[in-house]
Each structure stands twice: as structure tokens, then as C-alpha cells.
Amino acid sequence: MENANNSSGINFILLGLFNHTKMHQFLFAMVLMIFITSLMGNALMIILIHVDPQLHTPMYFLLSQLSLMDMMLVSTVVPKMAANYLMDTRVISPTDCGTQVFLFVSLGGGECFLLAAMSYDRYVAICHPLRYPILMSQKLCLLMTTGSWLLGAVDGLMQAATTLSFPYCHSREINHFFCEAPALIRLACADTKLFESFMYVCCILMLLIPLSLIFASYSLILVAVLRMRSAAARKKAFTTCSSHLAVVGLFFGTIMFIYMRPKSYSSEDHDKVVSAVYTIFTPLLNPFIYSVRNKDVKGALKRLLVKLLQCQH
Template sequence: MVKALSSVSSFAVSLLFEIMNIWNTTSDFILLGLFNHTGAHLFLFVMVLTIAFTSLVGNALMIFLIHQDARLHTPMYFLLSQLSLMDMMLVSTVVPKMAADYLTGKKTISLAGCGLQIFIFLTLGGGECFLLAAMSYDRYVAVCHPLRYPVLMSWQLCLRMTTGTWFLGAADGLMQAAATLNFPFCDAHEIDHFFCEAPTLLRLACADTVVFEYVMYICCVLMLLVPFSLILISYSLILAAVLQMHSREARKKAFATCSSHLCVVGLLYGAAISIYMRPKSYRSANYDKIVSVFYTIFTPLLNPVIYSLRNSDVKEALRKCLSQYASLSHD
């Protein structure tokens, strides 16, 4: 184990040194952005900012409630707090830079900033994929083995799964960022996107990227299809258990919960697979931008609503928090 960790750390250090060498020899890029300065695009820009702000507030509220209410100190809500944290970081990585570029007209981004965006974005995206798989396992244990839940979903296992999601996401982000920035880029450093994304940046490479695209495809199979398969298996077992329930109200509640969870999973995985696993010849820049908006801005807004704010325990924690605030204000 020690040898494996040392080899991983030495590999990461070598990748970081390679990225630093690239940063010193390459000029800035230009992000063409998502909107033009027209009335319709200004309206869309304001709407995107509103959605992003609402997403940040909703996810921050979820983290606060889970931290404050002792009844929510369970593995399920701890995983939900990690999901909210990832969504907040994802929105904060993409939206502020996009808004600043649109408002100031300065659309340049250094190679260091571009590499950092790719790394953070892939870390959060890959980590969220595995985190959703961990959450589906948690729901499977809660529905199918409720009496053995403290054993099958212990705090030790929960922390290990959470650490694993962050580590796997960071490893994927570091390798893809280093490999992408290692390519020589053509003179036109214009990125037809509103943030740096590895598939979009590859279009500017003045070298053969076929081998790397195959490697990226394999990484996507591991980072997307493997956890997606685990999610489908978990919810299939949950569905089989729900169909055997005698209580109609219990079946209705379980169906509503599982269907809403699967909606979020389908939206996130569908968008990510269409970007990272679809052949380059079948993609356009506008298509990539629209899909990227979907899973970087809209999906983080849906997560706290579907996963948490519809939950009775979370609603009760919110009511308790508001009542405490009201009593303090009256005093």
C-alpha cells in the first residue's frame, strides 16, 4: 500500500512539473463565451446568473441544515452534503469567469487558469458520478435491508466511499489536464466555449489526438459507465423490493423518491456521456455549449430540490431553524 501511494504521488508530482513547464511557454487563450451583446442574450445571461445564484444558495442551505440539525447526522445526509459541496464548487468554477468575461469584454484566460479549470471541473464531475453511485447504494441498503443499515452502511464505509470519490475524480482531472495541455496548439487560441473543457481544447491542437481520444474514451467508460451501471443495479433491486411492499402508501413514496433520483442521474450522466463519449465528428461547438450549460448550471440547481428539499426531515430542520431565528429576532 505504501509503495502504491508513493508511486501515485511521484506520478502526480511529475505531472504537475510538466504542466508548469507548459505554462511558461504558451500564450493565453480566448474564450469566445456563451452570449452576445443583444437584448435576448442579455436576458438569457441574467437568467443564467439567477439560476446559478439560486443553486449556490440552495446547496449552501443544505450544507448548513445538515451541519446544524443532529437528526441529519447520518451517512445518507452526509453524502448529500458532499453532493451539495461539489455542486457549489462546480458553479463557482464556471459561472464567475463566464460572467466577468461577458461584463468586461476581457475574454482571455491563461494556460494556468485553463488547466486549473479542466482539473477542477473533471475532479468535481468524476467525483459526483461516483458519489451518486454511493448514494444509490445507501438507498438500496435503506430500502432492502433496513435492519442491517448500521452495519452495511457504517460511518467508516461512508467516509471511505466519500474519500474515494474525491480521489478518483482528482486523479482523472490531473491526468486529463496534464495530457491535454501537453499538446502543441495552433496560432489561433480561440476556444469556442464559455470555459476550458478538455474535448473543446483538443480542437485547437496542432497534433494527432487520436490516441489521447481513445484513452479519454476508456477513462470515460470507467468514470461514467461503471458507476452508472452500479446505480442502475441498485435501483433495479430497490424497484423489485418496492413491488413486493404491501402498503400502497409505502410503494408510492418509494416510487416518487426513486424516480426523482433517477431523473437527476439521467440528466447528469446523459449530458456527460454526450460530451465525453460522443465521436468528435458528430459534435458541434454550439451543441457542446448548450449541453455544458445543462450539467454545469441547471443540474446543480435540481440536486438540492430533488434530493433534499422535498425530504420531510430536511423540511423539519428548515422549520426548526426558521423558528429559532424568529425567536432570536423577537428577543
């Protein structure tokens, strides 16, 4: 117990996701490619939405915020993991560990509320198209976006501060590739039941409330779409909404698996794989899901390429 009162000055050890076998070296290279592609895809979405006037709508503004959160989320995890792997070190300082917990929880929580705001936007656009400019005003859009960032940041600050306040007096090896609160508190040499209950309540607020709003919005959307007489209108509505639901299902499903299942079903190795899905792969899929099946985004990309070619000539 000699380190119990001095845990803030001793580094943690991240066991990582890969070892140095040829197979894992290949998987690590794939993760780096996914990371770079994710950054480029999300950055392109932000640029297109910013420079193309036809995309200056609440829907695409919210989408640009989602891309920004995804870029920050993947950048919170992958660079440190890659640096440790390439330099053959596993050390992470308590400050860096706390920063990862704060950023990860903040961005994950903020994205939950942002996805709920996007579902409300689709509900208004499909169910109340004539009142869309009023019900989805610029002021409300900014308010929902700011609220998403702030609510995520408050949750992240509380979890990071509480997690690092525990004494870590035994093994400081985190069986993970980044500092995630559930993996970190397993190492605490103190009673963490109160914090685990607090974290569970936070998860209910940060996950189930937005998810309930999303289900409510899409239930109303489904009723409205089924009442449409035009087959083309139904197809367009289903195409737009299915993209959003794919993102929601993947993101919420994996996070709820980590944070809301009973502790007795916890498996550290499975947790690492599932965490990789929503920290590395989901940020890659989002820009493709929202762009490949979206005529507005594809049109904006064509117009941008034409402008660039004209500038070169």
C-alpha cells in the same frame, strides 16, 4: 508553427456563450440569477444537514457532499464567464484554463461515483433496513466519499496535464464558455488520437461503472418495492428513489452526450448548450429535487427558521 514550443505562455481566447444583444443580455442575467440561487440552495442544504441532528445520517451526509461538489462545479465555470462578459474580454491564461479542466473533470468524476454511493445507500435502506447501521457504517460512508473525491481528482489531474502538454500553434480561440478538454484539444496542432482514446477509456470508467452500479442498485430496489404490501411504504420508496434517478438521468445523460458520442456527430454550438445544462442548471436543480419532496429536509428547515425567530425575539 512558431508557437508550438511556447504554447504555455500565450493566452487562450474563450468565445463565450453570449454576445451583447438584448436577448443575450437577458439570458446572461438569468444565468447569474441561476448561479446565485444555486449557491444559496446548496449552501442551505449543507447548513441544514450540519446543524440538524435528525439529518446526521449517511444518506444526508452523502447529499451534503453532492451539494458541496455542485457549489464548486458552478463556481468553477460561471464567475470567469461572467467576468469576461462584463469586462468585454475573452482572455484566459493557460494556468487558469488548466485549473478549469482539472476542477471540472475532478468534480464531474467525483459526482459520478458519489451518485453511485447514494444509490447503494438507498438499496441498503430499502432492501436491508435492519442491517442498515452495519452495511452503511460511518467508516464505509467516509471511505466512499473520500474515494469519490480522490478518483475524480486523479482523472482531473491526468486530463489537465495531458491537455496542456499539447502544442497550440494555430488558432487559440476556444469555441466554448469555459475550458473543457474536448473543446481544447480541437485546437492542438499535434496528433491527439492517443489522448482521445485515453479520454474515452476514462469516460467509460468514470461514467459507465458508476452508472452500472446505479442501475443494479435500482433494479434490486424496484423488485423489493414491488413486493411491499404497504401502499404507503411503496409510495415513500418511489418518492425517494425518483428524486435520485432524476438527478442521475440529467447529469449522466448530458455528460455522456459530450464525452462518449462519435466525433463525427460533434457540434461545438450544441456542445456549449449541453455543457451549460450540467454545469449551470443541474447544480440548481439538485437541492430543489432533494428538498421539495423530502419531509425530513422541510422539517429541518422549519426547525431552523423557528430557532432563528426565537433568537431574534
